[in-house]
Amino acid sequence: MDDQPTVAILHPGSMGAAVAACTRANAREVLWCPAGRSPASTARAEEHGLVPVNSIAEVVDRADIVISLCPPAAAEDVAAEVASYGFGGWYLDANAIAPERMQYIADLLTPSVKAVIDGSVVGSPPVNGKTPRLFLSGPAAAVARIENLFADTDVRTQALGTGIGAASALKLSYTTYQKTSRVLAALALGMAREHGVDQELTDIASHRTRSYLAEPEYVAKTAARAWRWGPELEEAADTLEAAGLPSEMLRAAATTLARWDDSKDDSEMALADALDRLAQP
Template identity: 30%
Template sequence: MPIQTIGILSPGDMGQAIAAVLNQNGLKTIAALDNRSERTRQLAAVANIQDVGSLTQLVIESDVVLSVLVPEAANLVAEVISNISKPILYVDCNAIAPQKVISISQLIESVGGTFVDASIIGPPPRVPNRTRIYASGKQASQLLQLRDHGLDVRVIGDEIGQASGLKMTYAALTKGLTAIGTELLIAAHRLGLDKQLWDEVSSSQQELASILTRSIPSMTPKAHRWIGEMEEIAETFKELGLTESIFYGAADVYRLVKETSLGKETPEECDRARPLDEIITILSNEAISDT
């Protein structure tokens, strides 16, 4: 089936950037913006995403729906979509556990829809060759059409859960490491040892210092979204007979960041040039655990 119109759920930071790439490369993207925030509407307008109002109209007009949501919304939105009579090619791009993806696929397929499991690795695709979309499932090859429209899509298998499993394990490393780095740097600051620790890390762990210098400043406005992602990773590892405690702890770190002034900024408001030591000082002063 040729793909011409793509429904975006939802045009936040990632969804908006994906839509912009598709629009620039010859496809039409639409979104259901009824009752959405002014920020979401502005993001959609910047990317030339057309507002069709309701989810029902989005499904009616779409050849494929890309679900790019915060993890906790994935199930609820899929349930709403499944109650709309038109069968749809539904691509779940959310950072959720494989067992949850399998459940959503069964829901979509039970009403005649087609389901593809997908995971996004990398930042919003505003710069070419930095973002990959991995796909799995028996119909995953249908998504390869988007390679002709600016997206790096890679099919990795025919089983639902494979793409999501890749996301869970990869994000366990990257975002888990960012959480650990954030907490230990705050601890060092509160001990009055932040300079000494950073001098040592910069000397003996140069690659790690470089990673933390990049990852922590870009994390703070997204911490609220990463809470649910860490919890999904925890559930993934628990299902595999491994400890989930590490990642519930990482979720707690992001929960602390969320409540600070930096965590309340939007990605558009965030000062990407703010030095790491200034970020850690702010977080140290404002992040308080209630446990």
């Protein structure tokens, strides 16, 4: 592989497409496979300059680096498919999955690949000036290769060491607080609205430093992202259990988010509609 690797992204959702697009600055080309993907995925890929390829087999054959950024539940299936085609390059799994699942994926791919890198993205997609952080753990040389791939782009990288699982653990630790806090804010606002004191609740919260209750407009955004946040919280719950910590709060938050499953990526939803759906799914 030379200094301009061929990169593949599996599969380009809003985060994956934007992250992959950043690699174009240091890659020969960035591939993706439109087979079976939605028109929205195709539009995103075209917008970000990704190169369509007819099959996953061809993607794997042509790529030096494969980046997996998909819903958590699909992470193992994606890795298994890549392994089935004998991929021999560098595999970056940047999904929000438990460290134990990350290790399973590393073990699955290790016989054929040069290296598996554990990654996690924290922040919003790198568009419109947003600069998310990509945390990396794994073999030092492989981590350095990924850092070079994102050098001088809007994705800021940070190495966490050589152990597989560290990046995944950090992502889920942050998810445990950040996403559950959003769910609690939605429930509090829903309760207050039922009793006609929602404006007063927001006013109280506005006098607190960085309280999610002071950002009621974010409830609708939470509803639109619930389809992927819920599985992330389930992964975090599994990780808590593995550490001997109670997981019931996160599983309850995931169940709450499931009430918004039909609100997937609804960017036009109003706060009132989001709270209605929460109260009467």
